[in-house]
Amino acid sequence: MMSNFVRRSLLSLSCVLRKKKVANALSPADLVQDLYMKELKAYKVPPVKAGDADAHVQKFSPPQAPKSPEEADIANELKAYEAQTVELEGQAEGGAVEQEVDWFEEEPEEETAHH
Numbered sequence: 126m127m128s129n130f131v132r133r134s135l136l137s138l139s140c141v142l143r144k145k146k147v148a149n150a151l152s153p154a155d156l157v158q159d160l161y162m163k164e165l166k167a168y169k170v171p172p173v174k175a176g177d178a179d180a181h182v183q184k185f186s187p188p189q190a191p192k193s194p195e196e197a198d199i200a201n202e203l204k205a206y207e208a209q210t211v212e213l214e215g216q217a218e219g220g221a222v223e224q225e226v227d228w229f230e231e232e233p234e235e236e237t238a239h240h
Contacts (some may be wrong), residue, residue, distance in 0.1 A: 138156070
């Protein structure tokens with residue numbers, strides 16, 4: 126049964142090849158290529174509709190404008206900043222200079238009596 130099918134397909138193929146006047150031997154690559162070309166030629170591109178892209182594209186909405194800070198608050202904050210006193214490192218309150226502590230001073234060692 127299978128051999129009959131192969132024999133018939135080879136006969137029909139040889140008829141097709143004779144019609145195309147192809148002189149080379151049968152090869153599976155030609156069969157696949159012929160089928161592929163036949164399907165490509167038979168393919169009809171579906172028409173493009175105007176609403177096709179609506180499902181894939183998001184609607185654009187511009188972002189909202191940022192809110193402006195209130196000018197009165199900025200003026201009050203600036204006045205409070207300018208009224209602050211400057212604090213310097215190493216000065217005590219009232220402008221007196223603190224005595225600097227030397228942390229690397231070595232203390233004298235006490236000698237212990239060894240017996």
